[in-house]
Amino acid sequence: MALLQQLKSQFVCQMIIWYVFLVSGLIINLLQICTLPLWLVSKQLARRINIRLGYCISSQMVAALEWWSGTECTLYTDPKSYPLYGNENAIVVLNHSHEIDFLCGWTFCDRFGVLGSSKVLAKKELSYVPVIGWMWYFLEIVFCKRKWEEDRRTVAQSLQNLRDYPENYWFLLFCEGTRFTPKKHQISMQVAESKGLPKLKYHLLPRTKGFWITVQNLRGTVAAVYDSTLNFRNNEAPNLLGVLNGRKYHADLYVRRIPLELIPEDEAECAAWLHKLYQEKDSFQEHYTQTGRFPGPTVSPPQRPWALINWLFWACLLLYPLGLLLAQLISTASITTILASVAVCSAVSLGVRWMIGQTEINRSSSYGNKEVHLNNN
Ligand SMILES: CC/C=C\C/C=C\C/C=C\C/C=C\C/C=C\C/C=C\CCC(=O)SCCNC(=O)CCNC(=O)[C@H](O)C(C)(C)COP(=O)(O)OP(=O)(O)OC[C@H]1O[C@@H](n2cnc3c(N)ncnc32)[C@H](O)[C@@H]1OP(=O)(O)O
Numbered sequence: 001m002a003l004l005q006q007l008k009s010q011f012v013c014q015m016i017i018w019y020v021f022l023v024s025g026l027i028i029n030l031l032q033i034c035t036l037p038l039w040l041v042s043k044q045l046a047r048r049i050n051i052r053l054g055y056c057i058s059s060q061m062v063a064a065l066e067w068w069s070g071t072e073c074t075l076y077t078d079p080k081s082y083p084l085y086g087n088e089n090a091i092v093v094l095n096h097s098h099e100i101d102f103l104c105g106w107t108f109c110d111r112f113g114v115l116g117s118s119k120v121l122a123k124k125e126l127s128y129v130p131v132i133g134w135m136w137y138f139l140e141i142v143f144c145k146r147k148w149e150e151d152r153r154t155v156a157q158s159l160q161n162l163r164d165y166p167e168n169y170w171f172l173l174f175c176e177g178t179r180f181t182p183k184k185h186q187i188s189m190q191v192a193e194s195k196g197l198p199k200l201k202y203h204l205l206p207r208t209k210g211f212w213i214t215v216q217n218l219r220g221t222v223a224a225v226y227d228s229t230l231n232f233r234n235n236e237a238p239n240l241l242g243v244l245n246g247r248k249y250h251a252d253l254y255v256r257r258i259p260l261e262l263i264p265e266d267e268a269e270c271a272a273w274l275h276k277l278y279q280e281k282d283s284f285q286e287h288y289t290q291t292g293r294f295p296g297p298t299v300s301p302p303q304r305p306w307a308l309i310n311w312l313f314w315a316c317l318l319l320y321p322l323g324l325l326l327a328q329l330i331s332t333a334s335i336t337t338i339l340a341s342v343a344v345c346s347a348v349s350l351g352v353r354w355m356i357g358q359t360e361i362n363r364s365s366s367y368g369n370k371e372v373h374l375n376n377n
């Protein structure tokens, strides 16, 4: 077991995972571009094809979490709501304090059959990330600049486009708007105080505009809000490098299904509702800290084999040509080819490092980090 663990962290294993991910990802991005003319002829067919192409990319990361690192995911939820998961459109509200929270979200999406079609309100910067960001254009992910004056029109328009989406999806909202850091927490609690809102211990003060505009624009097509609170056992702070090194984590996700009709239509009332929701989420986190579990019964939604099958397919397809290329390079090794290979590998490693950096909290943006001028009225 220890030997296997050591093998997983070897450079060559990491290289293979990255090679398969990047090359298959770029091929899939290219195939997505090829679907562009189809959007003019049959938009719904183009969407269905892109859902499957997108699955081929995102499921590789799910495979890394589930099959490579062996991370376990436990769901705490009401058994009456369970059969509805994956069978209706929903808005998911999730806390944002872990580097792989999005990946655990994807794992649950996969288990409920909505991975290819799931959406998120994502910061614009992520659209430039090769493979994943480029894939997202074709999946109609909603991007925001986190500047309300600009976002209010573009976000509403992108949400309207989702109203006739042909397959069930979950729309993920990190209402905190940025990842939790002690400094951002301190500043957001100053804002809470100035607004007369109770302080939160485990969350940043939620930004309410994105939630309101999402509920307003998806009302009638989305059945519920899934209030989701994620935590990891043993106070672990998991990260992507840990996953790729084969480290096992245990995620606990507490989900409450709230019918959309219960959410107020008026903007101020909707904002107040969201603030109250975050106060409840804070109490669930307190419960978790005290007891090591969330309230209510647990269930482990079954793992599906498709993410692994997809990865094995791409690995078989791409490792053979890599072997041929390496053999050719070694046999015809000239100083120029060696230097060119070193240059290409260095550039790719820098790119990979930058991609991993996107998931790291210590490289988080400065959004929510600046002291704000507060009106105490
Ligand atoms: C059964 C299983 C269930 C669930 C499974 C779980 C999950 C799976 C689901 C789906 C998975 C799908 C995909 C996942 C894949 C990848 C995801 C990857 C990452 C993407 C994540 C991101 O990019 S997060 C960042 C972008 N998103 C957001 O920001 C969303 C939240 N933000 C908003 O809603 C904002 O309002 C906004 C972006 C729309 C606009 O922002 P802006 O800053 O311009 O305006 P604000 O209104 O927010 O700010 C002004 C008001 O805020 C007050 N203020 C000022 N400073 C602060 C502060 N520090 N904290 C809080 N509030 C502050 C200020 O006073 C203003 O107040 P007003 O009273 O005027 O409103």
Ligand SMILES: CCCCCCCC/C=C\CCCCCCCC(=O)OC[C@@H](O)COP(=O)(O)O
Binding pocket: 017, 018, 021, 060, 061, 064, 099, 102, 123, 126, 129, 132, 174, 177, 178, 179, 355, 356, 358, 359, 363, 364, 365, 366, 367
């Ligand atoms: C087979 C597996 C191969 C694994 C290789 C995976 C490589 C993936 C590399 C990059 C993934 C890009 C998607 C990252 C999504 C990050 C989500 C995220 O957490 O964004 C932060 C955003 O909310 C808030 O940003 P700030 O805190 O304000 O800054």
